[in-house]
Amino acid sequence: MVTSDGAPPSLLGLSTYLLSLTGKAARGRLADRLAERGLRLWHMAVLAALADFGPHVQRALANRLSLDPSDVAKVVDELAVAGHVDRVRDAADRRRVAVSLTPAGRALLAELDAEARRVQDELLAPLSQAERTELQEMLRKVYARIHSQTAG
Amino acid sequence: MVTSDGAPPSLLGLSTYLLSLTGKAARGRLADRLAERGLRLWHMAVLAALADFGPHVQRALANRLSLDPSDVAKVVDELAVAGHVDRVRDAADRRRVAVSLTPAGRALLAELDAEARRVQDELLAPLSQAERTELQEMLRKVYARIHSQTAG
């Protein structure tokens, strides 16, 4: 009867599985940091979208982040209550709500970004700088494919 | 007001985030395939552990897979009902239950492995063979670190 530990090699031979394990670790650690501030990953994603592209109508946020509009409403609401984003009703089309970053939101995002980089340093510690760059590039390629498939 | 789509670059610049996105995609696709057979990832993990290391006492499975013993019981129960594993009460220590693969279970695992490789080919399509090998190695290193940290 086996008592030794260690994950099954036949699973670790599958990049799919390895990717899902490391992804889970990355997600989990990042989520933990965010949870300390009462936030979830989507809060950070929304802040990042606003920082990168400026104010969005909620519908646009939903499209960009591939998140359900009703879930966007909830996330935005929480961010607004906390003072990290502003919501202003569009005067021309009163159905629309423009969401924009507040200075507090921008500052928060900077902190979250720093946290994420700390998680990253910790997670990718066994990799050289060159390897990290390579990994980043490969993941980008893979992500681009996933994303285009999802969109198309 | 922004209307274009595409994820925020500031997120895609974080390997942590990319890893979590690609990991989610990998996990999701694999889980979908498994779901078609009424299985979840843990079922596959248990089958793989048994195939790689032979029969386990449930406690040992729990340790190896870092899964709660009570959850192991549930997964093993489902596999046993489906005829993929055998459970036999240890004669020497009647508290223990030895779990082993049945031929059906071994066959199932082979199919699941093939599915996983198909998912992998699809997911890693944008990468060359050399890159896939590199990715695999890097992920292994990262995983090894995660695993040792969790264990220690």
Next chain:
DNA sequence: CCAAATAGTAGGTGTGAACCCACTATAGGG
């Protein structure tokens, strides 16, 4: 000017995952 489409929102559903506790059966040490 009305019908249809659209933006936002409230509320609810189902699922996987990660835990936790209590309980039974059994074993083993003092």
Next chain:
DNA sequence: CCCTATAGTGGGTTCACACCTACTATTTGG
């Protein structure tokens, strides 16, 4: 022989996430 530890198990909790539906307010096209 009893006390404690251990294996397995059933049951329940909490959480994030992905969805879906119904409804209001508003705009727009015919």
